[in-house]
Amino acid sequence: MLVIGIAGGTGSGKTTVVKRILEKLPMQRVAYLSQDSYYFDQSHLPVEERRKLNFDHPNAIEWDLLSAHINSLRNHKTIQQPKYSFITCTRGTETVLVEPMPIVLVEGILVLTNTELRNCLDLKVFVDADADDRLIRVITRDVAERGRTANEVMARYKTTVKPMHLEFIEPSKRYADIIVPGGGENLVAIDLLVQYIKRNLGKLTSALSED
Numbered sequence: 001m002l003v004i005g006i007a008g009g010t011g012s013g014k015t016t017v018v019k020r021i022l023e024k025l026p027m028q029r030v031a032y033l034s035q036d037s038y039y040f041d042q043s044h045l046p047v048e049e050r051r052k053l054n055f056d057h058p059n060a061i062e063w064d065l066l067s068a069h070i071n072s073l074r075n076h077k078t079i080q081q082p083k084y085s086f087i088t089c090t091r092g093t094e095t096v097l098v099e100p101m102p103i104v105l106v107e108g109i110l111v112l113t114n115t116e117l118r119n120c121l122d123l124k125v126f127v128d129a130d131a132d133d134r135l136i137r138v139i140t141r142d143v144a145e146r147g148r149t150a151n152e153v154m155a156r157y158k159t160t161v162k163p164m165h166l167e168f169i170e171p172s173k174r175y176a177d178i179i180v181p182g183g184g185e186n187l188v189a190i191d192l193l194v195q196y197i198k199r200n201l202g203k204l205t206s207a208l209s210e211d
Contacts, residue, residue, distance in 0.1 A: 001073065001074050001100070001101075001102055001104060002102065002103050002104070002122050002123065002197065002200045003070060003074070003104045003106065003120055003121050003122050004104070004105050004106065004121065004122065004123045004124075004125060004197070005106045005107075005111045005112060005118070005121040005124045005125065006018060006105060006106065006111065006127060007107075007108065007109060007112040007113075007125065007126050007127070007169070007172060007176070008109065008126055008127030008128060008129070008169070008180075008183070009109060009128075009134050009165050009169050009170070010109055010134060010161055011129070011133070011134035011137035011138040011141065012127045012128065012129040012134055012137075012183050013129055013183020013184035013185070014107050014108070014109070014127045014183075014184075015107065015184075016184025016185075017125075017180060017183065017184050017190055017193075018105055018107050019184075020184060020187075020190050020194075021105065021190065021194055021197065022105075024194045025103065025194070025197065025201070028101075029101055029102050029103055030101050030103045030104075030105060031073060031098050031099065031100065031101040031103070031104045032098075032104075032105045032107070033066070033069065033070070033081060033098065033104065033105070033107070034081075034107055034108060035061060035106070035107060035108020035109065035110060035111055036084055036086075037082045037083060038061050038062045038063075038065055038066045038084070039055065039060055039061060039062070039084050039089075039091075040060060040061070040062055041084075041090050041091040042089040042090060043088075043090040043091075045089070047088075050088070050089035050090075051089075054160045054164065055160075056109065056110075056160050056161050056164035056165065056168070056169070057160075057168070058110050058114060058168060061110060061114070063114045063117055064116070065082075066106075066117060067114075067116045067117050069081065069098075070104065070106065070117075070120045071120065072100075073098070073100040073104055074100070076100045077100065078097060078098065079097075079098050080095035080096070080098075081095060081096040081097075081098050082095055082096075083095060083096060102201055103197060103200075103201060106120075106121065109169055110169065110172075111124075111172075112126065112173070112175045112176060113169065113172045123177055123178070123196075124176045124177045124178070125176060125177070125178045125193065126172070126175075126176035126178070127180045127183055127184075128179055128180065128181045128183070129182065129183040131162075133183070135157060138157065139154070142156075178193065180193070
């Protein structure tokens, strides 16, 4: 099994990179885990308090569960990936069944900040992008998908997103084996990643056939 971590700042284009990779690989060979699914449930807090939560701090993630799920997949066991809502800041009762595959993609802004999780990764990727471009993407996404106003997004960017990026996410770039500048628009870098994955997929498939 090849486990690949894909990190980068909010709005850097990580999801686009993952999407482009998935488009070029056979679906029955790849499992995808999103860090966003592993935010702690906040249903015990009043709604107004939930809207003030800092989602860009490593302490917001249940790393133990995410690492345990990766290890379960390595041991050829299926997992139940949580479903998290950024609108309600809660985990739903439904989960997503994820089966073990030769390739596992783990994507999220904080993926490279946690030592335990980094130790689970065979390849670490950091998607880099200009700060202004990231901000534009964040505003567009949060207004459309997370029920926030542009003013709310800007305020959150100043108070939490930018400070957390500088304190935790940007420094985690030093752990990356590969840096993808320009986000999801860097087709050359993405193609190189895909070729690397395909080579390893071929080796993994051959090894399984021999067993």
